[in-house]
């Protein structure tokens with residue numbers, strides 16, 4: 682089976698009702714990044730930061746995967762699918778995708794402020810992290826999210842996947858934030874690259890096939906295109 686590697690961003694979850702960051706009504710229009718998504722912001726006002734993520738976690742619990750997420754899970758019948766997501770939501774998991782790398786962390790997890798590898802699942806019935814919630818050693822818990830200025834521990838395995846891709850797809854990201862945006866540079870010349878986005882995105886490469894659509898419609902078009910190329914139609918016969 683061919684390796685289908687997919688980089689997703691906030692646009693992947695837009696049709697599930699989750700705000701993107703840099704669209705006109707995006708999150709960074711409403712909040713100052715420095716205050717809610719940096720270690721300095723957390724040190725200065727931990728309750729503001731904990732509340733910012735508590736609110737996004739409660740919203741997440743009210744959403745569901747969209748047809749774009751489920752369409753990608755479907756493709757696992759025909760390809761070895763690896764998803765590299767910048768999103769901290771769990772919609773790819775809930776849609777049934779099996780191989781997912783979260784570059785920027787996971788909203789439904791918390792971790793120790795002292796031991797970054799001490800990570801806990803959050804209970805959907807009690808999704809908040811509050812000041813005073815501690816790990817076993819008595820250190821405050823924080824969102825298991827990569828803030829601006831922090832390292833991206835999962836970038837190495839993601840680069841490996843980009844290098845090995847037989848087909849590379851980018852869905853719903855403005856390619857503004859590195860190192861995630863830089864993954865495209867590791868995709869070998871000659872590997873087919875598709876980009877799904879309703880707007881124009883500068884991929885800094887001339888060999889990209891653009892599908893100008895939202896995630897649900899775009900994934901449908903991509904699946905039809907890829908399966909046609911593989912000589913498989915969608916009911917699985919060759």
Ligand code: APR
Pocket residue numbers: 689690691692693695696701702703704707767768785852853854855856857858877878879880882894895896897
């Ligand atoms: N379907 C597909 N793409 C969409 C849709 C949709 N329905 N709606 C919007 N988009 C596209 C936008 O056109 C834009 O290109 O999704 C992209 C969203 O871009 P950003 O808001 O910049 O989100 P993203 O690229 O994921 O941001 C990267 O920045 O703030 C950090 O950590 C945060 O992971 C995030 C990172």
